[in-house]
Amino acid sequence: MVLRKHPRTSRWFDHTHLSARNIHPVVISWLNDQGSLTKRLMDYCPGRFSVRLLSQQWIRPQAEEAELLAVPRHQKALLRQVQLLCDDTVCVYARSIIPLTTLKGKHQRLKRLANKPLGGYLFAQSNLKRSNQHIARIIRKDPLFEIALSDAEQHCDQLWGRRSLFTMGKKSLLVSEFFLPVLFETEKFNQKASTQKIEKI
Numbered sequence: 577m578v579l580r581k582h583p584r585t586s587r588w589f590d591h592t593h594l595s596a597r598n599i600h601p602v603v604i605s606w607l608n609d610q611g612s613l614t615k616r617l618m619d620y621c622p623g624r625f626s627v628r629l630l631s632q633q634w635i636r637p638q639a640e641e642a643e644l645l646a647v648p649r650h651q652k653a654l655l656r657q658v659q660l661l662c663d664d665t666v667c668v669y670a671r672s673i674i675p676l677t678t679l680k681g682k683h684q685r686l687k688r689l690a691n692k693p694l695g696g697y698l699f700a701q702s703n704l705k706r707s708n709q710h711i712a713r714i715i716r717k718d719p720l721f722e723i724a725l726s727d728a729e730q731h732c733d734q735l736w737g738r739r740s741l742f743t744m745g746k747k748s749l750l751v752s753e754f755f756l757p758v759l760f761e762t763e764k765f766n767q768k769a770s771t772q773k774i775e776k777i
Contacts, residue, residue, distance in 0.1 A: 588710035588739060599736070602760050607711055607738050613668065613753060614660075614695030620759075621662035627691045628666075630657040630726065637673055637750075644708055644741050645748050647675045654679060654687060656694070657723065667759045669724035669735075670694070671752040678747040686749075694751070701744045708741040714754065724754045732757045 591608060599607075609616060618625045635655045642649045653675045660668040672694055679687055686697065698704055714721050715734050724735055737754035 588712045591709045591711050591738065600760065603736055603755070606755055606759065607736060610706065612695045612699040613670075614693040615699070617660055617662065617667060621667075623663035626661045626664075627693050628659040628661060629691050630659060630723070632656050635673075637675075641673055641750055645673065645675055645750055647677065647748075652676045656689070658691075658694075659726070659728070660693070665758055666725075666728035666730070667756055669720075669726075669737075669754045669756070671720070671723075671754075673750040675748065678744075678749055683744065683747055698742055698744075703745050705743045706740050707743070708739075710739045712737050712739065712752075720754065724756065728756060730756055730758055 606616075614625075633655055634652050636650060637645060637647070637653050639649055641653075642651070645653070647653070653673050656670075656672040656674065658670050658672075659666045660670060674686055686694070689697065713734055713736055714724075720737075721735060725732075735754045735756065737752055739750065739752040742749050742751060
Protein backbone atom coordinates (compact mmCIF):
# COMPACT_ATOMS: atom_id res chain seq x y z
CA MET A 577 0.00 0.00 0.00
CA VAL A 578 1.25 3.47 -0.90
CA LEU A 579 1.37 5.80 2.11
CA ARG A 580 0.22 9.25 1.05
CA LYS A 581 2.33 12.21 2.09
CA HIS A 582 -0.55 14.61 2.74
CA PRO A 583 -3.76 12.93 3.85
CA ARG A 584 -6.42 15.60 4.28
CA THR A 585 -7.98 15.93 7.74
CA SER A 586 -10.02 19.06 8.36
CA ARG A 587 -11.97 17.65 11.29
CA TRP A 588 -9.73 18.92 14.09
CA PHE A 589 -11.42 20.67 17.00
CA ASP A 590 -10.12 21.94 20.35
CA HIS A 591 -9.82 19.21 22.99
CA THR A 592 -11.73 21.34 25.52
CA HIS A 593 -14.92 20.66 23.52
CA LEU A 594 -14.76 16.90 24.14
CA SER A 595 -17.19 17.00 27.05
CA ALA A 596 -19.93 18.31 24.77
CA ARG A 597 -19.77 15.19 22.60
CA ASN A 598 -21.16 11.73 23.25
CA ILE A 599 -17.85 9.90 23.72
CA HIS A 600 -17.13 7.04 26.10
CA PRO A 601 -15.07 8.12 29.16
CA VAL A 602 -12.36 5.56 28.35
CA VAL A 603 -11.87 7.13 24.90
CA ILE A 604 -11.75 10.61 26.43
CA SER A 605 -9.14 9.50 28.97
CA TRP A 606 -6.76 8.50 26.15
CA LEU A 607 -7.47 11.60 24.07
CA ASN A 608 -6.95 13.99 26.99
CA ASP A 609 -3.92 12.32 28.59
CA GLN A 610 -1.10 14.86 28.84
CA GLY A 611 1.62 12.37 29.73
CA SER A 612 3.78 10.15 27.55
CA LEU A 613 1.65 7.90 25.34
CA THR A 614 4.63 5.54 25.07
CA LYS A 615 4.79 5.14 28.85
CA ARG A 616 1.03 4.66 29.19
CA LEU A 617 1.02 2.00 26.49
CA MET A 618 3.94 0.23 28.14
CA ASP A 619 2.04 0.23 31.44
CA TYR A 620 -1.15 -0.89 29.67
CA CYS A 621 0.45 -3.66 27.63
CA PRO A 622 0.77 -6.91 29.60
CA GLY A 623 3.36 -8.25 27.15
CA ARG A 624 5.78 -6.74 24.65
CA PHE A 625 5.45 -3.14 23.46
CA SER A 626 6.98 -2.34 20.07
CA VAL A 627 7.10 0.29 17.32
CA ARG A 628 6.62 -0.51 13.63
CA LEU A 629 8.03 2.10 11.25
CA LEU A 630 5.68 2.44 8.26
CA SER A 631 7.51 5.21 6.42
CA GLN A 632 9.88 8.12 6.83
CA GLN A 633 10.27 10.72 4.08
CA TRP A 634 10.82 14.40 3.39
CA ILE A 635 7.73 16.50 2.67
CA ARG A 636 6.58 20.10 2.60
CA PRO A 637 4.00 20.69 5.36
CA GLN A 638 0.44 21.68 4.54
CA ALA A 639 -0.42 25.34 5.17
CA GLU A 640 -2.17 24.60 8.48
CA GLU A 641 0.71 22.42 9.67
CA ALA A 642 3.32 25.03 8.73
CA GLU A 643 1.36 27.70 10.59
CA LEU A 644 1.20 25.58 13.77
CA LEU A 645 4.90 24.78 13.50
CA ALA A 646 5.72 28.46 12.82
CA VAL A 647 7.86 27.55 9.80
CA PRO A 648 7.71 28.70 6.16
CA ARG A 649 5.46 26.55 3.96
CA HIS A 650 8.37 25.82 1.63
CA GLN A 651 10.62 24.47 4.42
CA LYS A 652 11.13 20.73 4.27
CA ALA A 653 10.03 18.52 7.14
CA LEU A 654 10.48 14.88 8.00
CA LEU A 655 7.24 12.87 7.96
CA ARG A 656 7.44 9.82 10.23
CA GLN A 657 4.57 7.32 10.27
CA VAL A 658 4.53 4.46 12.76
CA GLN A 659 2.24 1.97 14.48
CA LEU A 660 2.50 1.23 18.20
CA LEU A 661 1.88 -2.39 19.07
CA CYS A 662 1.13 -4.47 22.13
CA ASP A 663 2.02 -8.13 21.64
CA ASP A 664 1.93 -7.65 17.85
CA THR A 665 -1.55 -6.04 17.98
CA VAL A 666 -1.69 -2.53 16.54
CA CYS A 667 -3.06 -0.08 19.14
CA VAL A 668 -2.05 3.35 17.80
CA TYR A 669 -1.12 4.94 14.48
CA ALA A 670 1.15 7.99 14.88
CA ARG A 671 2.09 10.62 12.30
CA SER A 672 4.85 13.10 13.18
CA ILE A 673 5.99 16.15 11.21
CA ILE A 674 9.46 17.34 12.21
CA PRO A 675 10.76 20.51 10.51
CA LEU A 676 14.28 20.54 9.10
CA THR A 677 15.26 23.28 11.57
CA THR A 678 14.27 21.04 14.50
CA LEU A 679 16.56 18.29 13.21
CA LYS A 680 19.66 20.45 13.43
CA GLY A 681 21.92 20.29 16.47
CA LYS A 682 21.21 17.92 19.37
CA HIS A 683 17.82 16.80 18.03
CA GLN A 684 19.23 15.39 14.78
CA ARG A 685 18.98 11.95 16.38
CA LEU A 686 15.24 12.15 15.71
CA LYS A 687 16.11 11.22 12.12
CA ARG A 688 17.54 7.91 13.31
CA LEU A 689 14.83 6.67 15.68
CA ALA A 690 13.74 3.87 13.33
CA ASN A 691 11.71 1.45 15.50
CA LYS A 692 12.38 3.34 18.74
CA PRO A 693 9.47 5.33 20.27
CA LEU A 694 9.46 9.09 19.70
CA GLY A 695 7.82 9.63 23.09
CA GLY A 696 10.76 8.08 24.89
CA TYR A 697 12.98 10.84 23.48
CA LEU A 698 10.56 13.76 23.80
CA PHE A 699 9.58 13.24 27.42
CA ALA A 700 13.23 12.97 28.42
CA GLN A 701 13.72 16.62 27.40
CA SER A 702 13.57 18.99 30.37
CA ASN A 703 12.29 21.92 28.28
CA LEU A 704 9.46 20.00 26.53
CA LYS A 705 6.13 21.82 26.27
CA ARG A 706 2.85 20.61 24.77
CA SER A 707 0.21 22.93 23.31
CA ASN A 708 -2.46 23.34 20.62
CA GLN A 709 -4.01 19.96 21.35
CA HIS A 710 -6.83 19.13 18.94
CA ILE A 711 -9.11 16.14 18.46
CA ALA A 712 -10.42 14.52 15.27
CA ARG A 713 -12.76 11.73 14.27
CA ILE A 714 -11.90 10.13 10.94
CA ILE A 715 -14.09 7.77 8.92
CA ARG A 716 -13.44 5.23 6.18
CA LYS A 717 -13.28 7.71 3.29
CA ASP A 718 -10.44 9.63 4.95
CA PRO A 719 -7.00 8.62 3.54
CA LEU A 720 -5.58 8.47 7.08
CA PHE A 721 -8.09 5.77 7.99
CA GLU A 722 -6.58 3.25 5.58
CA ILE A 723 -3.04 4.05 6.69
CA ALA A 724 -3.90 3.74 10.39
CA LEU A 725 -5.43 0.28 9.90
CA SER A 726 -2.60 -0.98 7.68
CA ASP A 727 -1.99 -4.67 8.57
CA ALA A 728 -3.97 -4.15 11.79
CA GLU A 729 -6.65 -6.79 11.03
CA GLN A 730 -9.25 -4.69 12.85
CA HIS A 731 -12.61 -3.51 11.58
CA CYS A 732 -14.40 -0.29 12.51
CA ASP A 733 -16.22 2.68 10.96
CA GLN A 734 -14.38 5.49 12.74
CA LEU A 735 -11.19 6.33 14.60
CA TRP A 736 -10.57 8.98 17.23
CA GLY A 737 -7.28 10.83 17.25
CA ARG A 738 -5.46 13.79 18.72
CA ARG A 739 -2.84 16.23 17.47
CA SER A 740 -0.33 18.06 19.67
CA LEU A 741 2.34 20.65 19.07
CA PHE A 742 5.52 19.89 21.01
CA THR A 743 8.24 22.48 21.53
CA MET A 744 11.73 22.14 22.98
CA GLY A 745 12.92 25.70 23.29
CA LYS A 746 12.68 27.08 19.75
CA LYS A 747 12.42 23.63 18.17
CA SER A 748 8.96 22.28 17.31
CA LEU A 749 7.24 19.19 15.93
CA LEU A 750 3.64 18.18 15.29
CA VAL A 751 2.43 14.73 16.41
CA SER A 752 -0.91 13.13 15.51
CA GLU A 753 -2.00 9.90 17.20
CA PHE A 754 -5.01 7.79 16.20
CA PHE A 755 -6.30 5.14 18.58
CA LEU A 756 -7.47 1.81 17.20
CA PRO A 757 -10.64 0.19 18.62
CA VAL A 758 -8.86 -2.76 20.24
CA LEU A 759 -7.31 -0.34 22.73
CA PHE A 760 -10.68 0.94 23.94
CA GLU A 761 -12.46 -2.41 23.81
CA THR A 762 -9.80 -4.08 25.95
CA GLU A 763 -9.71 -1.25 28.49
CA LYS A 764 -13.52 -1.11 28.66
CA PHE A 765 -13.55 -4.83 29.38
CA ASN A 766 -10.84 -4.50 32.02
CA GLN A 767 -12.66 -1.55 33.58
CA LYS A 768 -15.93 -3.50 33.72
CA ALA A 769 -14.21 -6.57 35.14
CA SER A 770 -12.54 -4.47 37.83
CA THR A 771 -15.87 -2.87 38.78
CA GLN A 772 -17.59 -6.25 39.03
CA LYS A 773 -14.75 -7.59 41.15
CA ILE A 774 -15.03 -4.65 43.57
CA GLU A 775 -18.81 -5.08 43.81
CA LYS A 776 -18.41 -8.74 44.78
CA ILE A 777 -15.99 -7.98 47.63
